Amino acid sequence: MATDEQLALTRALSGDGGLGVEESTLVSIIGKWRKKPEHISSFRKSFNRLFSITGHIEKCEDDHMQKLVMEFSRFHQITVLWAMHPHERDARWANQVIHKNHPSSILVEIASTRSAEELLGARRAYQTLFHHSLEEDVAYQVKDSKSKLLVGLVSAYRYEGQKVDNDVAKSEVKALHNALKTAGANKIIENDEVVRILTTRSKPHLKAVFKYYKELHGKYLEEDLSGDALLQQTVLCLDSPASYFSQVINSAFKEGANHAETEGLSRVMVSRSDVDIEEIKEAYAKLYGAKLADVISKKTRGYFRDSLLSLAGESKA
């Protein structure tokens, strides 16, 4: 029969049901079991995900060790990211997309949700770190249909004033609608007018375009873009970053979330903590009917959980 400590230790080391590890539990059990090696020995015999009897020892399983490293390092990773200059963070994430095959969605996220000056700062940091411009690396490495959109997005230095020409916005609604009608489903991402409008227009202008689109056509532009996830994401990032970030956070908590999805949680919390975390909490509550702080408390552990709550502006549960 498993003791309380064995259950707690299993939970702490299994990576089940939560991200991160319960450091304090581990520390206390280490203390409790001092000079009682029979306890940890008995634990090894029972916890066969991490240990399997091989020869005269219960050997550590490599796979699970890797997983553990990941879980233990979530706090480490989030702390280092938090300490870094925001521009360096963005530059490194962008570089991982280009050179480590991380999802392009991260590049879209950075390029579309940062302000013009922040994106420029990220590009400068990229040059300092990697001795190339971000634009040249994206253009060189991305040769498929995404290229036009991605290069356009990372090159953007948008006007940030509020002034919007409504006539131009309405005519661009027409242009977008025409492009959607005439282009094939998988060609829309390469359409000149779609790329031009999404990558060069100011955000207030685009919000007006998206608004008029719904008024004129009865559907949100994202719905009509449902054939292309990256374009949909671009529109969402430009129109309502808080909703977009809520979705990224939510993906991290779902059953069977993959590595990229769980990393999204850290990325979003660190990069938005000083920017728009309040709006994200609101959007999250609207979208998922739950308080972000509650979900974090339930689904993450230890120092990782505590740091997320701090980044969210919440005190420890």
Add this chain to the structure above:
Amino acid sequence: MATLSIPNPVPSAIEDAEKLRKAFQGWGTDEKAMIAVLSHRDAAQRKQIKIAYEEQYKEKLLKRIESEISGHFERAVYRWIFDPVERQAIMANIAIKNNVVDFPVIIEIACVNSSNELLAVKQVYQSLYKHSMEEDVASHTTGDFRKLLFALVGTYRYDGEEINTELAKTEAKILNDAITKGEYNSDEIIRILSTRSKAQLHATFNCYKDAHNLSITKALSTKSPNDFVIALRAAIRCRTTPTKYFEKVLRNILQKSGMDEDTLTRVIVMHAEKDLKEIKELFQTRANMTLEQAVAKKTSGDYENFLLALIGN
């Protein structure tokens, strides 16, 4: 180096404003007095003169100038008064809003400036016109021109000196493949030209020349080049050998028949406080006459006097 010459000591901004006011008063305008002041002051001094004039006489200096003089002379003085950054933003906007986008202006501004200089122009452009330069370039062009101009204007290029020789060889080959197929508007040509650093581009073009015994601009010369190929060659020249490019532009205007005052004004005004000296020197070796002589031959009146004052002696 600049050809602009400034007297030492230089009069105060108030004195200069008074001189200009005197030049405007009475019947007609004393253009010589105007030229004597404006063409011998640097950007900071011109700005102070503007401020002093406005404070003293309660009217905008530029508005007054526009009403006093006209034609090519007026256009030249108008463009000259601004500091280089604002000037380029204004000229870019004029070029974009033209019936047909005046692509050489955009190409020159996008390709000759360093990344940070171009950024400064874009920032001023935004504050003046409430649009980004990129969005205006993109919305006023289509097809291949949009591809090229947007890429040239939009990229915040790395300005470092590192060169990757392997990459240079590879990209020289990519360029060659596109050129031999006659695909001048290829995405790869535009990508390489608009995103690579100046140093890397030099290396690539040198590899090209070594491999094919032909410079890339010569390779892009066709018997009847269309505007796009002309634009491509201008971009290549502006990115790698701007002095030669501007010298050739001047020589084309001044030694061929016909006249293009707008371009002449643009080159002189945009380079007088930058590198007109080098352009002048090159011109002299290639044209067998000084730039001053060539300008004097093809222009006249106040316009000529103004240009000559900027070109310096």
